[in-house]
Amino acid sequence: MNPLKIGQHTIELPIVQGGMGIGVSWDRLAGTVSLEGGLGIISAIGTGYYQNMQYAAKVINSRPYDTQNLYSFEALKEIVKNARKICAHKPIGVNIMCAINDYSRVVADACKSGIDIIISGAGLPTNLPELTKNFPNVALVPIVSSAKALKIICKRWTQRYGRVPDAVVLEGPLSGGHQGFTYEQCAMEEYQLENLIAPVKEEIREWGDFPLIAAGGIWDKNDIDKAMALGADGVQMGTRFIGTHECDADEVFKQVLIEAKKEDIQLLKSPVGYPARGVRTNLIxxxxxxxxxxxxCVSNCVTPCQRGKEAKEVGYCIADRLADAWKGKRESGLFFTGANGYKLKEIISVKELLHKLVNGE
Ligand SMILES: Cc1cc2nc3c(=O)[nH]c(=O)nc-3n(C[C@H](O)[C@H](O)[C@H](O)COP(=O)(O)O)c2cc1C
Structure with a gap:
């Protein structure tokens, strides 16, 4: 496997550990993945929960109060600092969803925390270069689900900021969490990852030459080889990294996945406005x-929810349920997983996992 170049950063292995919120990929997971030669991605979502909410200035009903405490700058700084203690100066990134309230501020927080790379999706990060202009060394990586979305981003970034992305993550509909597709599209042949790689690669060529990182349903070396053969330069994997000792979620989270059967993993409605893939537990x-x-609505998490309006429509609060899953609350947690989550059988170390992914054992 060839190294992956993202902006000025070289990642030894072309394997990105996808950002997973709330709390599934924080310092321990992301730091260890980067240490071992992949690219670790810290989730910027719900950082106010970090270490018993000690960085949230105000807590109500055991929840960080309002957006500034849910996405706590102090906590993010601490997470990045602690991840750096693990991976030292190897490249490490942050995932920030466009749909969160205070998106611009959290992007600035991530830059000030000394992050190398920002990966951003769940909406189009059309003004990301503007938000990071004082930090020219931070590499910018949008997540898209189509060539059309990439075209819009490249057009805007070229016209307004004179730059193109440093890489792009192309996420197909087998991924964990929120999807860039409708329910119907998720099942359609033309929207499957293997059919999206060529058109997105073609779109990249219109704008320059930056790497394509394929995501969604990639489980083993065979899947990585297939994605590369179709034109990907690297892969982003989420679910497989939940099955590691270093994953920052509670052991119960990992156990829920180990126990899940194929039919338990479903697309669910979410207040974010996109279908989201998770385990159908009793909560659902x-x-x-x-x-x-x-x-x-203590935490006021995402813009599309309109301060709890969508949550009431859909029947649950996304921030509260994801935080409960991270804490290992089986009855009230919402456990996101990719479509392959049922394949998880054991918990291993990040080092062992990367070894398997590279050597195919
Ligand atoms: C528990 C969980 C939480 C996730 N949270 C986020 C998130 O906050 N932001 C994001 O862009 N993607 C999120 N994702 C998507 C992953 O970063 C990754 O792209 C995706 O899971 C890849 O598919 P795979 O799980 O089949 O490998 C999440 C995925 C999971 C499983």
Whole structure:
């Protein structure tokens, strides 16, 4: 496998560990992946929960109060600092969803925390270069689900900022968490990852020469080889990294995945406005009957939710449920996973996992 070049950074292995919020990829996971030669990505989502919420200035009902405490700058700085203690000066990134409230501020926080790379999706990061202009060394990587989305980004970035992305993550519909597709599209042949790589590669050529990182449903070396053969320069993997000792989520989270059967993994409605893939636990059955936990909107997490309006429509608060999953609360947690999550059978170290991915054992 060839190294992956993202801006001025060289990643020994072309394997990116996808950012996973809330709390699934923080300092321990991301730091270790970077140490071992991949690219570790810290999730900037819900950092106010980090280390028993000690960095959140105000906590109500055991939740970080309002956006500035949910996305705590102090906590993000600490997470990046602690990840650096693990990986030293190897490149490390942050994932920031465009859909969060305070997106611009959190991008600035990530830059000030000394991050090397920002990966950003769940919406189009059309003004990301503007938000990072004082940090020219931070590499910028949008996540897209189509050649059309990449075209829009490249056009805007070229016209307004005279630059193109340093790499692009192309995420197909087998990925964990939020999808860049409708429910119908997720099942359609033409939207499967293997059919999106060529058109996106072609779009990249229109604008220059930056790497394509394929994501969604990549499980083993065979899948990596297939993506590379189709034209990818690297892969981003999420779910497989949940099955590591270093994954920052509670052991119960890992256990829920180990116990999940193929049919338990489904597309679910989300207040973010996109379908999201997760495990159908008892929580989802309760939500369907409108008997889920109360929706209080303490943390004011994402713009599309409109301060709890969408949460009430859909039947649950996304920030509260994802935080509970991270804490290992089986009954009230929402456990995101990719479509291959049922393949998870054991918890191994990041080092062992990367060895398997490279050597195919
Ligand atoms: C638990 C979980 C949480 C995730 N959270 C985020 C997130 O906050 N932002 C984001 O852009 N992608 C998120 N993702 C997507 C991953 O970064 C990754 O691209 C995706 O999971 C790849 O598909 P795979 O799980 O089949 O490998 C999440 C995925 C999982 C499984």
């Amino acid at each position: 059955n309760l939500v369907d009957k409108r008997e889920g936990p109360a929706i209080k």
